[in-house]
Amino acid sequence: QSVLTQPPSVSAAPGQRVTISCSGSSSDIAIYYVSWYQHLPGTVPKLLIYENDKRPSGIPDRFSASKSGTSATLDITGLQTGDEADYYCGTWDGGLNWVFGGGTKVTVL
Amino acid sequence: QVQLQESGPGLVEPSETLSLTCTVSGYSIKTSFWTWIRQPPGKGLEWIGCVSDSGKTNLNPSLKSRITLSLDTSKNQFSLEMSSVTAADTAVYYCARGLNWFDPWGQGTLVTVSS
Numbered sequence: 001q002s003v004l005t006q007p008p009s010v011s012a013a014p015g016q017r018v019t020i021s022c023s024g025s026s027s028d029i030a031i032y033y034v035s036w037y038q039h040l041p042g043t044v045p046k047l048l049i050y051e052n053d054k055r056p057s058g059i060p061d062r063f064s065a066s067k068s069g070t071s072a073t074l075d076i077t078g079l080q081t082g083d084e085a086d087y088y089c090g091t092w093d094g095g096l097n098w099v100f101g102g103g104t105k106v107t108v109l
Numbered sequence: 110q111v112q113l114q115e116s117g118p119g120l121v122e123p124s125e126t127l128s129l130t131c132t133v134s135g136y137s138i139k140t141s142f143w144t145w146i147r148q149p150p151g152k153g154l155e156w157i158g159c160v161s162d163s164g165k166t167n168l169n170p171s172l173k174s175r176i177t178l179s180l181d182t183s184k185n186q187f188s189l190e191m192s193s194v195t196a197a198d199t200a201v202y203y204c205a206r207g208l209n210w211f212d213p214w215g216q217g218t219l220v221t222v223s224s
Contacts, residue, residue: 035210
């Protein structure tokens, strides 16, 4: 069982918006930066967001994220079929152990 | 362009030691932190540990007793050794650059623990 809790799945129609939550605690999300990863089927996980809300170059602004207290959120707007993937949040737990959320599968209806 | 590539046996017998190497190109491992992550079949990502440019390590507490991470700066490589493996260690193993976020990742290598 992951320290960080994500919904197992979310879905929406093309063009719509999905929100993925990542719930943690006072020893992880509350005090450390959160990053998000996209894992498309058959490919390598890719960094989407770092330091809570920053996008690496090449990541579309359809992907945005925020953090508040012990939770973080990833938003995907203008959903596309190519966004179907597993999404993971991650952060430090107590500064000694990095933890990932259990992952959220995004389905485009 | 930074690239990482894992290498090592795809099949390891139970109770033996799993050994993987990550070769880095386009970037010196003498800077940054270097990380190992795995994904068992059908499951999520699990952080294994990281090694700094000075060789200091930070390891997953649940795996710590079985893991050794090291750097070979002469070859621009870093390595993972995991002892006493069981079927539960069957996974795709990824190497990646970073400490507080991971980018880029290697292509991943499937390691199966079986006799």
